[in-house]
Amino acid sequence: MVKAPFLQAISVTKTYSGAEASGVKNISLDIEPGKITAIIGQSGSGKSTLLKLLYGLMSPDEGIVNFKGERIWGPEEKLIPGHDAMKMVTQHTNDLNLFARVWDNVSAMLPSTNVRLKEEKTEEILTQLNMMQLAKQRVADLSGGEKQRVAIARAIITRPEVLLLDEPFNQVDTSFREGLQHDIRQIVRETGLTVVMVSHDPAEVLSMADKLLVLKTGEIVEGGHPKSLYQNPLNLYTAELLTNCNVLNANEAKACGMRADKEYVVVYPEWIRINKVLKTSKWKVQQVLFKGFYEDLILENDGILLRVVNDEGKYNEGDMVSLNIKKWLEY
Numbered sequence: 001m002v003k004a005p006f007l008q009a010i011s012v013t014k015t016y017s018g019a020e021a022s023g024v025k026n027i028s029l030d031i032e033p034g035k036i037t038a039i040i041g042q043s044g045s046g047k048s049t050l051l052k053l054l055y056g057l058m059s060p061d062e063g064i065v066n067f068k069g070e071r072i073w074g075p076e077e078k079l080i081p082g083h084d085a086m087k088m089v090t091q092h093t094n095d096l097n098l099f100a101r102v103w104d105n106v107s108a109m110l111p112s113t114n115v116r117l118k119e120e121k122t123e124e125i126l127t128q129l130n131m132m133q134l135a136k137q138r139v140a141d142l143s144g145g146e147k148q149r150v151a152i153a154r155a156i157i158t159r160p161e162v163l164l165l166d167e168p169f170n171q172v173d174t175s176f177r178e179g180l181q182h183d184i185r186q187i188v189r190e191t192g193l194t195v196v197m198v199s200h201d202p203a204e205v206l207s208m209a210d211k212l213l214v215l216k217t218g219e220i221v222e223g224g225h226p227k228s229l230y231q232n233p234l235n236l237y238t239a240e241l242l243t244n245c246n247v248l249n250a251n252e253a254k255a256c257g258m259r260a261d262k263e264y265v266v267v268y269p270e271w272i273r274i275n276k277v278l279k280t281s282k283w284k285v286q287q288v289l290f291k292g293f294y295e296d297l298i299l300e301n302d303g304i305l306l307r308v309v310n311d312e313g314k315y316n317e318g319d320m321v322s323l324n325i326k327k328w329l330e331y
């Protein structure tokens, strides 16, 4: 017998009443167990809708969502909406008890039938998520990012088979975000947890996902491994979501020395090399945007602007430079 797919959507459509271009359209996807699948899309592209459909917080108008071969029940069919084997964490942390300690918020998710086990599990999850030092604090006294960690701990401690994350790192400071992302990856690796996350932030999905799907106005337009998707996106939309890329029309591309057959040419800032060869240099450094260990330079020539990554720090505004474009994409 063939094993039933783990979590699967087949031609799923959901339209909100009164709003024609809303919700999601004809989505088919297969979520691989034990992996992190990330869905990226602009705001309003249908990410939250899709996640709710996968969880059973909403029923599709058409199509079907299956978990291990069984149709997921919608909210009309179930007393407590949401599939029992799944947990969802969103950017809202309003189901936390603000006046209770972190420890109690997390341990409250487990039954009290075995108090010893409950303590052990709580300590284990708080340790895995690097939160033991927060255990005695009241949730009300935590930062937004720390509350988010508590919400994730509460979701994971019940050992769901699937964890659904709806932009849960929004509140988390950049410096802590990487730590939290790493901890979640570690938990996925150690426990075989399946994660489906949605986000509009490329930094988040590129570093976390095993597989990336791109959602545009309610439809999945492409998918693949983050690295290959980043290097060779099929759509201009994807390139613009994943990078701060340069988009030129064919004429502008020609003026920059690129032969192009299609309408648009995309050059990532890191695909451009620059040097100061004084005589032939026709690009002017218009802006130097300091980014820490590197800079983004905005170059200008004949009204065309190009963003270039520079990690050498030897350029100043007003300098004239030449460039060498190593790679470009056409759309």
Ligand code: ADP
Pocket (backbone or CB within 6 Å): 016, 017, 019, 021, 022, 023, 041, 042, 043, 044, 045, 046, 047, 048, 049, 050
């Ligand atoms: P995302 O999470 O990617 O920002 P959503 O899934 O929240 O997108 O929304 C997708 C589209 O559906 C948007 O155009 C949004 O305005 C619309 N939409 C979402 N929820 C509702 C609703 N309850 N009623 C009407 N339209 C909605």
Ligand code: MG
Pocket (backbone or CB within 6 Å): 047, 048, 049, 166
């Ligand atoms: Mg959303």
